[in-house]
Each structure stands twice: as structure tokens, then as C-alpha cells.
Amino acid sequence: MHTLALATDSADLMDKPKKKRAAAQLKDEITAYKRRRILEEASHFFFANGYEATTLDSVAEQLNVTKPFIYSYYKNKGELLYEICQTGIQLSLTALEEALSVEGTASEQLKIVVERVARIIIANQRYVTVYLREEKSLLPEDARRIRELRHAFDTKLAALLEKGKASGEFDVAHPSRTAIWVSGLLSWIALWYHEGGRWSATEVVMDAIAMVQKMVQPAGGKHG
Amino acid sequence: MHTLALATDSADLMDKPKKKRAAAQLKDEITAYKRRRILEEASHFFFANGYEATTLDSVAEQLNVTKPFIYSYYKNKGELLYEICQTGIQLSLTALEEALSVEGTASEQLKIVVERVARIIIANQRYVTVYLREEKSLLPEDARRIRELRHAFDTKLAALLEKGKASGEFDVAHPSRTAIWVSGLLSWIALWYHEGGRWSATEVVMDAIAMVQKMVQPAGGKHG
DNA sequence: CATAATTGCTACCCTGCAGTATAAACAAAG
């Protein structure tokens, strides 16, 4: 009865339980699904109340499950936090990398980068906000890994700015420092955007694009 | 002996304990001083470990004092948090207001605003960061008051952008939305700057000025 | 239908910490 809250019970995925291979794989998928659901609900609470103020009992209750259930899928509360933070930065990093793989001038690429990353941040605000806000609650080792991902993000962004600078498209005195401002502007979206608020997601994304373009735009005028 | 950690004991301020008036005033000053010291140490811990993860015992220990000491100057832990958050936003707001009181064109004023606010934010990073990060830990009523101050900040900034737009100095499509980006850029400093890190406070301030100027700069070229 | 394996729950433990009742130390006043 309780497992109902985890929605889609085995039925959906249960097609060919013939071979052991298939059965084992199915089991893995179900486990992965349960982990995802736990993470999702946890991220809601961490986002709304903060990590320390959130109790695993409340997360379990939301899932119509008990605390030991969570502990059979996650080692402890800290592991949940780490996975949420990891998701937050990894999604942004992946969006950046995919955007960078699109061919085009630096200006075109930058526009795509900002648009896609901004959209990802809005769509995954909970994860990104927790990652930005709860760094201090991570174990030192976990915090280090998160910082590495963030650093990869900033570095790739800096490389793009460098490229635009070399081609004369951008006027940036110091690409790696400017990258941090751009990345901050994107992060700010997560901290500030409110669904159903004064401004729509699209408006915010368009604004972000415009702001970043101005930040790198040569004094002479427009580009790209 | 223990009160030593509160440094400057009465001696400093003790000049004319003649009249009762003076004595009472002195007492008030000492009380205010103790409150300030408690707040200062608390802000260190809240900044470094987060609000919930900080124990008042540890704050007391840092002051070479005991927990009931703190409770005789603050009602509870939440009051401490509120005062820290209040300090964080109020300092920024005051810096903004003072900068706005300097006569000049919109461009000149904006430059002064960004410079002063950025400096205040760096100098009071602990307070500002806690205010940005711990909103969810505040009582609803306290959170509301903090948001009001932030809103005042954004509104005054928007008015300046509006003024610059009217005079043709700035190219901003939507002043109140742009104000939020600018205010976000400033906030970002608190979250990202690290004393003794890769870049100096002055570099960061100069960068912030340059970024904001570009964000509002007309397509045609420079201004101010 | 019996046996084994898996999965989840009930019922705890125990620590850490916000907050307090009360006593001691000290200072001020007479």
C-alpha cells in the first residue's frame, strides 16, 4: 500500500521477466527510480526549508514511506545532499558543454550557452539553489568535488570568452574573471526567479542573454 | 576573568561616572557593546558553518563566556539571525542611499553606487552572505521585514536607472528588472569573493563597476 | 505449499543542543 506513492509500480516496466538478466536489470531500474524519487522529494524540502532544518521523517512522510526506507537507498542524510548538489552543478555543466558543441561564432555560441544554461537552471531551480546555498553543509571531500565541477564550468566559459576576445567579437579585459561574473549572473537566476512570479521564465532568459551580451560587447557597438 | 575576551572593558568608556544619567548611559553603551560582540562572533559561525549547524555553546566559548550570557542579551537564536540579516541588508541599503545623495549625472551616481555598495559588501561579507543564504531560517515575520529592505534597495536602484534612461545616458529596456540584475551582481560578490584569494577587493570592485556600466551602456558607445 | 530471499516497517536508542531554574560572584550603597 505504501509503495503506491512511488507511483508507477513494477507493472510499467515489467515486460520480459523471463531471463535472469532481464529481471536483474529491471530490479536495478526500479531501485534507480526509487532513488530518484527520494532525491526529488528531498530536494523540495531542502529548497524550501534548508538542509539542516529538513528531517528525513518529513521526506519519508511525503513519499508515504518510513525513514528506514530512505536509509536502505541512501547511506545517510549527507549523501542525499551531495547527490542533490552534484545534480545541480552537473546539469549546468552538461548544458554548457552541449551548447558549446554547437558550431558557430563565439557570439552565437555564447548566446546559446546562456539560453540553455539559464533554462536548465530555471527548470532545476531546486537542485541548483541547494547546491549554491548548502556548500557549507557538505563533507569537505564532497565539497571539493562540487567545487571541481563548478571550476570546470567557469573554465569552459572562460575559454569561450577567450575565443571571442581573440576574434575581436568580445571586449573582455580578463576572460577568466568575466566568466565568474557571467556564471554569477546565471546562478543568480536560481536564487531569485520565482515560478508564477512577476516575470516569466522566457523573459528572464531573454534578459540574461541581453545582459551577458552587453557585458562582453565591444564599446563600439553590437555584434553577432 | 572571563569578560576579558570582550576586550575593552569598562576602562575605555569610563570617564565621568558622576551623575546617574552618565552612569546609566555608560551601562547602555556597555550593553550595546556586548551585543555587538556577540553578534560579530555569531556571524562568523553562521557564515562558516551555517545557521542551523552553529551552536550557541560554540559562540559562547569563542567569547569565553557561557550560553546563558548570550541569552541575557538576546531572546533566542532566531533573534541573533535576524539582527545579522538585518545588518547585512541595512548596510547595503544605507550605502546605496548615501551614494545617491551625491550630486551628479545618472552615470556618475551609478558608478559611485556600485563602488560604495561593493565595498560595503566586501567589508561586511559575513553579514551579507548570511542574509542571502539563511532567509529560509528566519521567522516568517522577520523574513518579511528583510524582504522589505531588499525591496527598498531594488526600488531605489531602479529609480536611478530610470533617471539615466530618461536622460538618455542608459540603455535599459526595463529599469526595475535591470535593477535586479545589478543587485544580483552585487550580491554575487558576497557569495564569491574570498579574502586573500586570487583577486583583490579593489579588482573586484573595479570589475563590478565595469560590468554594471556595460550592462546599462547604450549600444552606441561609452558614457560618463 | 514450503523455503528462502528480499523489502519495508515498528520500535527503539542516543546524542546534541536550545532553552531555563537557580545559585554564586560581584558591585554599589549605606
Add this chain to the structure above:
DNA sequence: CTTTGTTTATACTGCAGGGTAGCAATTATG
């Protein structure tokens, strides 16, 4: 040198919540 008020510490309480031991229910297998 007592008396009175103030300031700070000692020594607690209460409980919330992370984490776990062990049991029950369910499912798979022969």
C-alpha cells in the same frame, strides 16, 4: 561590613531527529 541589585556561571530539562536492530510482510523458487 552588611544589604540590595546586577551580572554571569553551574547544572540541569526536554525533545527533536539521525541512525539502527530486529521483526513482519511480500515475493520468488522449487
